[in-house]
Amino acid sequence: MFVVCGEALMDVYMGEWTATGMTLDSRIGGSPLNVAQGLARLERPVAFLAGLSTDACGERLLASLRDEGVDTSLVLRSDAPSTLSVISVDAAGVPRYAFHGTGAADRQITLDTLPPLPKAARVLQFGSYALAVEPVGSALRALAARERERLLIAYDPNVRLNVEPDLARWRAVVEQMVSIAHLVKVSDEDLGLLYPAETPPQVAARWLERGASLVAVTRGPHGASAWTRAAQAEVPSPETEVVDTVGAGDTFQAALLTWLDEHDALTPEALSALDPASLADLLGFAARAAAITCSRRGADMPRRDKLS
Structure with missing residues (x-):
């Protein structure tokens, strides 16, 4: 079983003004929630470990997880509010983000309350x-x-400066997690924020030295690359008509884990032993899954029968 740990939230899009206020369009969101639901759609057994509110948004998030077949027995409920990411567009069409998460339910988990x-x-x-x-x-x-010594640890930094604007804080967290994780997937955009003076191959080499067994870097329309200590591979992005890229990185991560599961490679030793051809197959599978998500509106991730 996969256990996805993190947060779930509501993306709230500001709509048209009305006579008494304005319209709002709330969408289920959160990168970890997307990964959990992506794994479920790819027919992997998966549980979600997160804090969810007992408010209306929390109830909707919980229902969406259950509807997708995600095990919610590790969800911790509280009366703290749900996190809201409020998105508006100015007169020039530029989106603006306001994040409301201080004291929210997804932050309430402590070491003492972690479920077994x-x-x-x-x-x-x-x-x-x-x-x-x-x-x-x-x-x-x-x-x-x-x-770490008992289970495979996978990590995707997914940097969000609108939540935590301090890049030094992000670097500290990322470096700590990289020293723990066996599989690290990161976007070139995140690497550009975190380490502007280093190339992706340089960062990957450093992370492998720190203990990671496999590092994968996604580069949007330019494909993806992966490294172990002994092998390297690169694949192009499949041609697709992009509707939007929401959830593409989360789909890529869910597909990476699915391919590794299907090829009996969910151990640090198996990751390290992947040869260039296997790495290319792994990246190609994940890239095809992400391309399907990009061809759809929102984080609408593919099901297993849509991937060859």
């Missing part, structure tokens, strides 16, 4: 801002460190 993991757990997936805010960040990082 299922006996069937084989992989812990971490990512996004839940690792960088407190107290949940400390709890999840401690969980990753505690379980």
Whole structure:
């Protein structure tokens, strides 16, 4: 079983003004939630470990997880509010973001309240801002460190400066998690923010030296690359008519884990042993999955029968 740890939230889009206010369009969101639902659609057994509110938004997020077949037994409920990411567009068409998450339910997890993991757990997936805010960040990082010798640890930084604007804080969290994780997937955009003076191959080499077994870098329309200590591969992005890229990186991560599961490679040793041809197959599968998501509106991730 995969256990995805992180946050779930509502993306709230500001609409037209009305006589008494304005319209709002709320969408289910959160990178870890997307990864969990992506794994479920790819027919992987998956549980979600996160804090969810008992408010109306929290109920809707919980229902969406259950509707997708995600195990919600590790979800911790509280009466703290749900996180809202409010998105508006100015007169020039430029989006503006206002993040409302201080004191929200997804931050309430502590080391003392972490639920016991299922006996069937084989992989812990971490990512996004839940690792960088407190107290949940400390709890999840401690969980990753505690379980590193027993389970495969996967990590996607998914930097969100509108939540935590301090790049030094992000670098500290990323470097700590990279020293724990066996599989690290990161976008070239995040690498550009975190390490503008280093190339992706340089960062990958440094992370492998720190203990990662496999590092994958996504480059949007320019494809993806992956490295182990002994092998390297690169694939182009499939041709597709892009509607938007929402959820593409989360789909890529879910597909990486799915391919590794289907090829009995969910151990640090198996990751390190992947040869260039296998790395290319892995990246190609994940890129095809992400391309399908890009061809759809929002984080509408593919099901397993849509991928050859």
